[in-house]
Amino acid sequence: xxxxxxxxxxxxxxxxxxxxxxxxxxxxxxxxxxAAKAAGGEVVLVSGxxxxxxxxxxxxxxxxxxxxxxxxxxxxxxxxxxxxxxAAVADYRPVKTFAGKMKKTPGNLMLELExxxxxxxxxxxxxxxxxxxxxxxxxxxxxIENAIEKLKKKNLDWIxxxxxxxxxxxxxxxxxxVTMISANGDICEVALSDKKTVxxxxxRKILHD
Ligand code: CTP
Numbered sequence: 001x002x003x004x005x006x007x008x009x010x011x012x013x014x015x016x017x018x019x020x021x022x023x024x025x026x027x028x029x030x031x032x033x034x035a036a037k038a039a040g041g042e043v044v045l046v047s048g049x050x051x052x053x054x055x056x057x058x059x060x061x062x063x064x065x066x067x068x069x070x071x072x073x074x075x076x077x078x079x080x081x082x083x084x085x086x087a088a089v090a091d092y093r094p095v096k097t098f099a100g101k102m103k104k105t106p107g108n109l110m111l112e113l114e115x116x117x118x119x120x121x122x123x124x125x126x127x128x129x130x131x132x133x134x135x136x137x138x139x140x141x142x143x144i145e146n147a148i149e150k151l152k153k154k155n156l157d158w159i160x161x162x163x164x165x166x167x168x169x170x171x172x173x174x175x176x177x178v179t180m181i182s183a184n185g186d187i188c189e190v191a192l193s194d195k196k197t198v199x200x201x202x203x204r205k206i207l208h209d
Contacts, residue, residue, distance in 0.1 A: 001207065003036040004080035005029055006073060006119075008048035010066045012093035014111065015102045022088045023171045026050030028136075029086035031199035033058055036082075039203050044080070046072045048087055066090050066116035073119050077126075082206060084134040085120045088171075092116060124155030134158040134206060140165040147181055158182050158206060168192070180205055 007029020011019040026047060033045040034055040043058040046069055054060040061076075063069045066089045077083060092113035120135050127133055133156045137147035140163070147161035161179045164170045169177050169192060177192035180202065186209065190201045 001036075001039075001041045002079060002081045003033070003041045003043045004046070004073065004076045004083045005033045005036065005043065006046045006069060006085050006087035006089075007033070008050040008052075009088050010048045010069055010090045010116075011064050012066065012090045012116070013097045014094050015098035015100065017101055020090060020093065020113075021049075022090065024048070024050075024088035025172045026052050027172075027174065027195050028176060028199065029084075030055065031195040032084055032086055032202060034196070035199040035203040036084075038200075039207060041082075041203075044076045046076070046087070066093065066119070070117045070119045070122075073123070077123055078128070080131065082132045082134065083123060084206075085123075086136050088138065089119060090116055118154075120156070121154045127155060132157045132206060134160065137161045138164045138170070144179060144181070147179070151181060151183060156183065158209075160202065178202070182209060184209075 008026030009022045009024040011021045013019050030052050033043050037043045037058055045058055046061045061072045063072050093116050095112040095114045135156045137150045137159050139146045143161050143163050147159045151159035159181050162170050169175050176195050176198045178190045180188040188205055190198050
């Protein structure tokens with residue numbers, strides 16, 4: 001099985017020293033890559049900037065922005081059997097990146113942002129037969145309803161719903177608890193555990209569905 005897994009945040013440059021990003025640590029995506037490798041898979045991990053050491057014996061692709069992540073994912077997607085987008089991809093980027101450091105001026109500053117590509121949505125449009133597409137839904141309210149909406153809208157096989165409003169799990173934490181929902185209507189609860197355990201359970205479920 002050939003896995004393509006994305007992890008971590010993206011950074012969208014404002015100027016040479018400033019960027020827009022989020023609190024994703026990359027731990028869930030790296031744990032998924034480790035679990036996929038341990039399950040006998042061939043793994044490509046496309047990662048935004050994190051503090052983590054990549055797992056051994058996999059193909060590791062370092063990226064920074066959503067556009068770079070989109071390009072790397074597009075490169076490996078056609079040859080992948082299972083694609084898991086665990087990255088917290090920025091939805092917006094500055095319209096203009098300043099070449100030099102922006103200097104402050106009196107008054108407020110308006111920063112104009114434009115949409116980035118929805119990588120997973122585009123993968124869903126191009127999905128080849130037998131390719132499994134898995135997304136994460138990071139939600140702070142109506143977790144399950146919003147996750148099911150993303151599952152349908154992005155043409156996924158599984159969505160992994162993550163309540164990111166809780167401090168004991170998800171973003172930045174070493175622990176997670178998720179609800180996996182499949183396009184066939186299967187629902188699988190993965191109880192609060194360390195991310196390595198959660199990752200093993202997710203990979204096992206995806207491989208055996
Ligand atoms: N995703 C992506 N490209 C983006 C944004 C998100 O591929 N530009 C992927 C994420 O990796 C995740 C899934 O889409 O697997 C859902 O991401 P999430 O941020 O929860 O949802 P969005 O689709 O961005 O919707 P919203 O932010 O409005 O909740």
